[in-house]
Amino acid sequence: MGAVRVVLVGGHESADGADLAPVVQQLPEAAVSTPGRSLLSQVRAALAGSDAPVVVLPMTWGRDPVMIAETARTLRWVAGGDAHGRVALSEPFGTTDHLIALLRTAATRTATRWPGSGLVVSAPRASPFDDAELHRVAHLVRVHGAGLEIGVACVGEPADLTLAVDRVRALRPGHVAVVPAGFATACPEADALADVDFVGPLMTTSAVLRVVRERTAGALHDLGHGHDGIAAGLDADHGHGYAHSHGPDGDHTHTHGDHAHAHAPHAPHPDPHATSHASALG
The missing domain is CATH 3.40.50 (Rossmann fold)
Structure with a gap:
């Protein structure tokens, strides 16, 4: 380099x-x-x-x-x-678009290897907003995926993954695969469960x-x-969190660090998750 x-x-x-x-x-x-x-x-x-x-x-x-x-x-x-x-x-x-693309690939491989199985997208528990984003990502993988039942595990303790696996099995009994929504290269919690396979890392x-x-x-x-x-x-976290009111006239000013910017009345905020979809990371 x-x-x-x-x-x-x-x-x-x-x-x-x-x-x-x-x-x-x-x-x-x-x-x-x-x-x-x-x-x-x-x-x-x-x-x-x-x-x-x-x-x-x-x-x-x-x-x-x-x-x-x-x-x-x-x-x-x-x-x-x-x-x-x-x-x-x-x-x-x-970006989340890259993440969705890689999780869809993992779903397709899982469906090919274990037809009829379920898939749990797993990540360490984070803030409520980051965890909510994980559910959004998993939903997009589900509706554009390989026909698998897909669950989400926001893991704060080992039992959280077990509960997510059980929820998927309640809808589709049988084998379940676990895929990381991050950089994890192993998942001991998945390895400890019967008829569960870890299908990471993502890359x-x-x-x-x-x-x-x-x-x-x-x-x-x-x-x-x-x-x-x-x-x-x-400004990376601008718009990440609870929505805030702009008042009856809609005009307001945000301050970020050493600078500020204003939004005109009724001007829409950019969608913080609207990113261009790349076919591959590299």
Whole structure:
């Protein structure tokens, strides 16, 4: 990848970065962190250790916009002064459209291998809004999928996966497959259940590495043109959460970090989940 330091920022989709260990093992110039102090320390150490630029890559499939915004806020502390022009926030690893496409592929493979089986889309429990997004993703996989009964497990404890498997079996008795909606490479909870198979990971390590390299190259290109991506990242979680009233006339102003923007009366908000559908990540 050349003279560049890469920091992969993990959230609930990667067990706070623990699921990214296979990637880092094959990418010596990379490190893993979470937003906040861990990221601050990693970036400062990278800047002090060489003159190479530092690219920070949010490892999300689009279900953790708060993590992106927190990452951007962290980077504001180190991106100025002597570090100006040396720190970049890249585009996120993927989008929910990418996630849906990969889960549909997993559903098709499951239906081919185990006709008549069910499928549980599993992820660590997160915020209510991120968990709601997982249900939306699973619904789209179901209606555009391979005819499988599809359930969702937002796992906070092992029993949560068991309950999700039981719900799917109540509708379609028999074999159940479990697929991760994140970067998990294993699922001990699924392995412990009878007639249940884990059908992850979503992508091979080599495929993840290819996307990481592409995102890094894109961030370096933008940095060379004076765009570090941090300001855009501050707005990543805009519209993510409870809807808010705009008042009787509809005009209002939002403040984000060091800047604000206004919405004219009755002007619609952009859909935060309206992303262009890519056929593949890399």
